[in-house]
Amino acid sequence: MGGYFSEIFYGSKSLLIGMGITFREFFKPTVTVQYPYQTLKMTARYRGHIELLADEEGNPKCVACGMCQRACPSGCISLDSVSVDVEVDGKAKKKKVLSKYDLDFTKCSLCGQCVESCNFGAIDFSKEYNLASTRKEDFHFNLLQRLKRSEEKNT
Amino acid sequence: MSLTVLNVIAAVVIAIAFAAANAAYLVWAERRGAARIQRRPGPNINGPFGLLQPPIDGIKLMTKQLMIPGGADKILFMVAPVLAMAPAIMSFVTIPFSEGIVARNMDIGVLMIFAFASLGAMAILFAGWGSRNKYSVMASVRAVSQNVSYEIPMLITAITVIMVNGSMDLKAISLAQAGGFWHWNIFPSLQSPLMPVSFIIFFICSLAETNRAPFDLGEAESELVAGFHTEYGSMGFGLFFMGEYANIVIGASLTTLLFLGGWGCPFGLFPGVWWFLLKIYLLIATFIWIRWTFPRTTIYGLLNLSWKILIPISLFNLLLTAGLLKVF
Numbered sequence: 276m277g278g279y280f281s282e283i284f285y286g287s288k289s290l291l292i293g294m295g296i297t298f299r300e301f302f303k304p305t306v307t308v309q310y311p312y313q314t315l316k317m318t319a320r321y322r323g324h325i326e327l328l329a330d331e332e333g334n335p336k337c338v339a340c341g342m343c344q345r346a347c348p349s350g351c352i353s354l355d356s357v358s359v360d361v362e363v364d365g366k367a368k369k370k371k372v373l374s375k376y377d378l379d380f381t382k383c384s385l386c387g388q389c390v391e392s393c394n395f396g397a398i399d400f401s402k403e404y405n406l407a408s409t410r411k412e413d414f415h416f417n418l419l420q421r422l423k424r425s426e427e428k429n430t
Numbered sequence: 431m432s433l434t435v436l437n438v439i440a441a442v443v444i445a446i447a448f449a450a451a452n453a454a455y456l457v458w459a460e461r462r463g464a465a466r467i468q469r470r471p472g473p474n475i476n477g478p479f480g481l482l483q484p485p486i487d488g489i490k491l492m493t494k495q496l497m498i499p500g501g502a503d504k505i506l507f508m509v510a511p512v513l514a515m516a517p518a519i520m521s522f523v524t525i526p527f528s529e530g531i532v533a534r535n536m537d538i539g540v541l542m543i544f545a546f547a548s549l550g551a552m553a554i555l556f557a558g559w560g561s562r563n564k565y566s567v568m569a570s571v572r573a574v575s576q577n578v579s580y581e582i583p584m585l586i587t588a589i590t591v592i593m594v595n596g597s598m599d600l601k602a603i604s605l606a607q608a609g610g611f612w613h614w615n616i617f618p619s620l621q622s623p624l625m626p627v628s629f630i631i632f633f634i635c636s637l638a639e640t641n642r643a644p645f646d647l648g649e650a651e652s653e654l655v656a657g658f659h660t661e662y663g664s665m666g667f668g669l670f671f672m673g674e675y676a677n678i679v680i681g682a683s684l685t686t687l688l689f690l691g692g693w694g695c696p697f698g699l700f701p702g703v704w705w706f707l708l709k710i711y712l713l714i715a716t717f718i719w720i721r722w723t724f725p726r727t728t729i730y731g732l733l734n735l736s737w738k739i740l741i742p743i744s745l746f747n748l749l750l751t752a753g754l755l756k757v758f
Binding site: 283290293294296297298300301303304305306307309 | 463465466467468469470471719720722723724739
């Protein structure tokens with residue numbers, strides 16, 4: 276009989292404690308991000324698809340050595356270069372310039388081998404995550420064009 | 431048309447409008463309250479504070495096709511949602527909102543409300559049986575056993591209050607508590623020292639009678655898909671929903687009238703319909719608060735609570751009150 280009443284007492288007490296907790300939570304500020312109107316800043320180590328990085332003059336840092344293309348286990352990177360004549364210290368020289376850098380993101384597994392293999396720090400993960408689409412062509416990125424666009428936006 | 435007929439039509443229209451408006455905006459309040467407790471903003475896109483969400487939801491429900499599953503008992507299937515809504519509206523007829531605002535005051539008002547509230551269990555049973563869905567049948571069996579077992583302590587506590595006040599007229603019960611909160615039935619008196627306990631029992635029972643969490647065994651989503659209204663879409667579901675919220679308003683009104691002095695002011699000033707509305711919405715806010723605090727109980731825990739705790743205590747309370755009424 277004593278157990279009966281103590282069960283009622285402690286049961287009611289724990290219910291009141293629970294209601295106290297929700298009462299306090301009711302007056303705390305909300306913590307959700309209103310997604311389409313607000314977005315979170317991606318963390319430093321977030322892995323989006325890769326992107327080319329630019330030097331101070333706004334040209335790609337990439338020297339078109341092709342290490343990333345060889346390192347990629349899925350073969351999603353295809354790049355090409357052209358030779359152009361440049362003048363360095365008064366002497367005419369030939370220099371390889373990146374002319375095409377395509378990423379097939381449908382195959383990419385975000386392993387990061389390309390970023391690891393790059394000796395020039397020319398590629399990095401982007402913070403892009405709004406990538407939903409119904410066509411796979413939308414995931415074939417022209418990274419050179421993307422870099423140009425972002426440079427134009429910055430200047 | 432004679433004036434009486436017009437009066438009746440006006441009363442019915444007002445009752446339905448009040449029930450529908452309450453159902454719509456209590457859903458909004460429920461969603462906002464739940465969101466605040468879970469530290470979300472809740473519906474906030476349509477209109478200021480999401481206030482246009484209920485009419486938009488209503489339009490959505492009304493424009494959807496009403497599907498009747500193959501093999502279902504068509505008549506029971508169609509009757510059940512109406513039967514869930516109609517008794518709730520009927521009960522509004524005899525609830526006095528203030529001394530002057532009552533459609534039809536009856537000297538057996540309490541009895542009438544309980545009689546119509548019992549019909550709600552029939553609606554659930556019809557819905558579950560008519561759907562030809564095993565989840566619905568299981569849910570309705572649960573809900574009916576729950577409704578039956580919680581009606582008993584609820585009625586016994588109501589009888590206690592009726593004995594103390596000597597009337598089954600809701601208006602008379604409310605008027606007997608007029609003139610300050612110390613006259614309210616919730617506080618212990620010489621005749622009935624266990625009145626706060628009665629209030630808590632009545633409150634728990636009205637939670638269970640309206641199938642609200644933590645007692646929403648009838649629609650336990652995690653076990654029974656959506657319970658007895660699994661097969662209902664469109665306005666069939668809408669009527670169940672409206673019936674549920676109308677029942678919540680009736681439960682809160684009844685608790686207010688029986689225990690919290692009806693439309694009387696706590697300090698004896700300006701009694702009127704505003705105090706009544708304030709009290710019922712505070713009670714409904716507590717309903718919402720409880721719903722979003724506690725997880726759903728098991729069916730055994732639920733029935734044990736009624737048969738092993740609420741019924742013995744309310745019976746003891748009834749006997750004690752009966753004895754003390756003879757003494758004092």
